[in-house]
Amino acid sequence: MKILIVEDDLEIARLIEQTLTREGFECVLARDGWGALEEFGRSQPDVVVLDLMLPKLDGLEVCARIRQKPEDKDPYILMLTAKGEEIDRVIGLSTGADDYLVKPFSPRELVARVRALLRRSLRQGGQGQVYSSPHFTLDLDRHTAQSHFENLGSQTLDLTTLEFKLLATFLSYPGRVWSRAQLIEKLWGNDFFGDERVVDTHIARLRKKIEPDPSSPQFVKTIVGAGYKFEDG
DSSP, X not given: OEEEEEOSOHHHHHHHHHHHHHTTOEEEEESSHHHHHHHHHHHOOSEEEEESSOSSSOHHHHHHHHHTOTTSOOOEEEEEESOGGGHHHHHHTOXXXXXEEESSOOXXXXXXXXXXXXXXXXXXXXXXXXXXXXXXXXXXXXXXXXXXXXXXXXEEOOOOHHHHHHHHHHHHSTTOXXXXXXXXXXXXXXXXXXXXXXXXXXXXXXXXXXXXXXXXXXXXXXXXXXXXXXXXX
């Protein structure tokens, strides 16, 4: 597994590199935002450990640009922040971060967070089931997803593992209202670290891929004060 470490403080970057290398990961480094995007294109990492405060391009912008590259590998992103008050921004701006870690942190916690992110993809597996609705079909065994719209025909959806699991959860219980905590338990179980509002980030990313108009969702609807539900029919 390859990890891209984006940190402008060389001492911290080296500490992270040494910690993860000892755990058997292959690490590459970048010291600023533009360098991070260049290295991401070259190395195609499985995980990006991304500092929030960076020269040239900050971590939020780097995160957003990585998520806007559908032709590239879609890595897990662990955001680092030294300011507790910044956590709401990291989670709330729908930039696509999967988790965050507040400095100073222990090497053991860093390794635990990285391994938990990687286990999310390893936990995904099909049960030989197909979920369908008027506009969507998911084959869990083949791990394929398709949309069906009259004006577009059938199209394959390019979903990440987490987005696939999220849509499968909605399709398996259409009309059910899911709280953030319930979705976390369903998707991540004991592997989850962080703030519940990271769910909002992944809902926003899924909507961009399945909704005709993500700003006015037709399928994944927000139930104020309760959570989310899926309607198609």
